Amino acid sequence: MAGGHDALFLNFDLEVDKARFLAAASLPPADALRSFDSPPLLVVDEAQRLPEAARIVKGWPDPRLLVQILLLGSSSLNLLDQAAESLTGRNRKLILPPLLFAETLATQPWATAEMPREHLCRHCAPQLRAWLLQRLAFGSYPEVVVPPNPAALLRELGADYLWKDVLQTGLVKTPDLIKRLLLLLAHQAGSEVSVSELATQLQMASPTVEGYLDPLEQTFVIFRLPSFSTNPRNEIAKGRKIVFWDKGIRNALLNTFSVDALRPDIGALWENWAIAEDNRWRCSCSYRYRNRGSNAIRIVTKCIGLGQQSHELP
Secondary structure, eight states: OEEOSSOEEEETTSHHHHHHHHHHHTSOHHHHHHTTTOOSEEEEETGGGSTTHHHHHHTOOOTTSOOEEEEOOSSOHHHHHHHHHHSTTSOOOOOOOSOOHHHHHTTSTTOOTTSOHHHHHHHOHHHHHHHHHHHHHHOOOHHHHSOSOHHHHHHHHHIIIIIIIIITTSOOSOHHHHHHHHHHHHHTTTSEEOHHHHHHHHTOOHHHHHHHHHHHHHTTSEEEEOBOOSOTTTBOOSOEEEEESOHHHHHHHHTOOOOOTTOTTHHHHHHHHHHHHHHHHHTSEEEEEOBTTOOOOEEEEEETTTEEEEEEOO
């Protein structure tokens, strides 16, 4: 447990913090918060470790008590479900995807926040190129941006992140099949994905494959990029692409972390990275668009308050 003048932090990976929280749960709201020294902000990390956490804090918010409660967890569906059920109308969900490329640059001594983008592109092109190849290989999770051995950390993170968050949802009954599905998706990054073809390769029914894609998307391993079509006669509307939110996770599945600009899958990595980067930055719904007879892919985004926008992948 850590505390400060403005916030109190509890970590439910620690039994002592979990016990303190449960002891306060039996008290009236004012007394419960007073037992924590009445912090203006109560932060509970790994909240999914205690299934009843959302139900407990449901009774604590009080107009007379100046406190905000922040429940943190991984991409656990259990935590999201508990918060939605117990705190309907009184909760705000914040999704924290991997870092944007611009945010990772802040870790580099040659790229300061005050430096204009034009200056970076003109005077730091070799460094930018090398750093981009690093991010294509190792992704942008904060833990892997600066450590000396990101590949080893990614293998550990991949095991924890994928198998703990996906398998423990209870929505996946066959761990071996979800692993094989992820490997197929990793190999097909950048290509159109057919659920029926995946089902044939896995010897599964198509609805089962769809059912396995859902928890992968809900736990932010992947997201689906459907086709955008207003005129089916002129646009390709069949098929969809599946994009990994983080390229390091995808490469960890395949155990390939080359930073060579000529690696065989560099085009697919670039396209996946650009789409995911755009999705994170715009916080929008994205669609893929390609005219018949053209290899150029345009990304159509629907942004809240900004309407529909379109731009071409370089």
